[in-house]
Amino acid sequence: MIYTLTLNPFVGVQLAAVLQLIAMIIWTGEFHKIRIPNKNIEKVFTFFKEFFYNLFGLIGILFIDISISWIIGSWSYADWRFQLPSVLLIFILGIEYTLYCYFQKGSLLKMIYAILASLTLTLFIHWWVPLEPVMGPRIENNILIILGILLAVYAVISIIHVIVNGNNHRKRTFLRDYWDITQKLQKIFNIKVNLIIWILVTIQAMLCYFGYSLFALL
């Protein structure tokens, strides 16, 4: 047991079911492949796309945090049969979302952002919220503000990226892509893998409401 606030994997898997559904809809509809002929409109589209990706990225960080907190002992090990499937699923999705969002191409600015966002969320959950004896209102009143600020900061980064993408010679150290693992990521987290995760996470999210889980059914 660790003496800090940790979020419940049950909540994580509910969120994961919704996010993975959105991801599957995007993939099935191939909305991510849409090409906009007008360059100005394309910039706006890219900006919103990046903004949206970042939401997945931030929640991915939350998923990893929940999983690690559970594994290192915030929760009773006796309820592994109920919680472990949720923990494993949100851990895998957390890795996928953060990799796709922040580490697909090695931009220093994005990586610095990812580290700062992780620190902010970690401090918020594990330090700032527990300072208040009644934690509920502190989370309810501030979680959206924190996420909003983080999304807004990312939006600025996305704008810089969009502008610079059209002016390659202006790329500097912080904006340069140091690597590109897009193909590797697409190979590992391909549509089949994501379809399987979507099926599992949807079933797990539903079973949880009845007090069952994928492992409890085995």
Added chain:
Amino acid sequence: MMNIKDRNKNVILTKVFLIVILIMPLTLFYSLYLNLYIRTPVPDVAWVSWYDDPQHEVYIGWETEDFEQCTVKYGTSRTELDEIETEGTANQFHIMNLTSLSSNTRYYYEIDYDGKIYTTGEFRTAPSIYSPFSFGLTADTQQKIGPGWHSHVAKIFDQKNYSFIAMVGDFVEDRYKAEWNDYFKRAGRWMDTIPLVPVQGNHDRAKDVDNDGEEEYFFGQYFPQSVDQVMNTNIYDTHQQFYFSFNWSSVHFQILYFPEVDIDDEEELHGINPRDYNQSFTPDHLAWIEEDLANAQDFPFRVSLFHCPITGAGFYGENFVLINELLPILHQYNVTVTVHGHAHHFERGILKNNIHLGNDLTYFVVGTGGGLADVGLCPVPETEVCTAGPSYTEAHATEDNLEFSTYTLSGELIDSYVIESEVK
């Protein structure tokens, strides 16, 4: 040959079809399953509970869709229900007191109206001497988002041989009639063989659910055993404070009225919600607690059940009002254990007794009865163990020991704790 336009049209239609397939499972689940319970009609279920003397007197409660005049037949043999009691008037909410019962005896009953059997059941009265017994503990079956795992817990309870099950508050979420119907339908699995000890939670209080200007108080209609005699001690004292006590073998049980003591009300002094405070901390309630505990000092164990935890790992944290104003009383009279709901997780912890050194109070939070689990947990220094998965707690009492065990719904032991009696 299909032209490009037709092919594109087919591709788009296929994509739309696949997207609809993708969307359907979750949306159907959230929109249908999580809302079906609000259409539950009154189930054919009866429950047994008691006032202050479960050795000799219990009541049977039940509800009918229409006003009915019912008859209760009961006896010590399933085939010979030779005692017959008939209601004087037709009612929808029925309470039949069965008096002059023999202690430690199994009784069978049958409820009839219009020549039909409404339901049947059985119960055992309390023993007159110290003898081992078990009881179940659960709380917060409320239908926050759907009925949760209440049915799963009820199914497990149905297999048990408990003397009773204490439901430590928050039977329902929004207090609509259909929610109560749903509670009784699901809990009805075990109610025909195991009596119910009710504790009132903040979500069970009176509320004007149909916006007709009058509050509905279903809890009070189902469970009439409160001993609150004094009303209007302050403007919030609505005479719906639910508290009573009883003895069962070696344990004195106290059901108290602390459904919620909000300490984060930003507009109020020290954040204390005046309604919560003034309803619970009435002079008559506090005087009764002290008097009742003073009379129970010879018992090996004293167990107080009330909904709002004194402290805990849930989002309500340490409640300084209960710590300052109630805990000293509980410590003064050597309360062995307190049991709570409100926070939707399981927790066991120790509250050090600085008045009688060594007689520490063990608290349990058993709010995992089916309502949506806590979003997160942050253990307080008093926490010994906590977890927010589905679970249930049972206790086994003897003259010398009081053992609490908490299990997951798959049967794994989460926690076991033995308290030895101070009375030797």
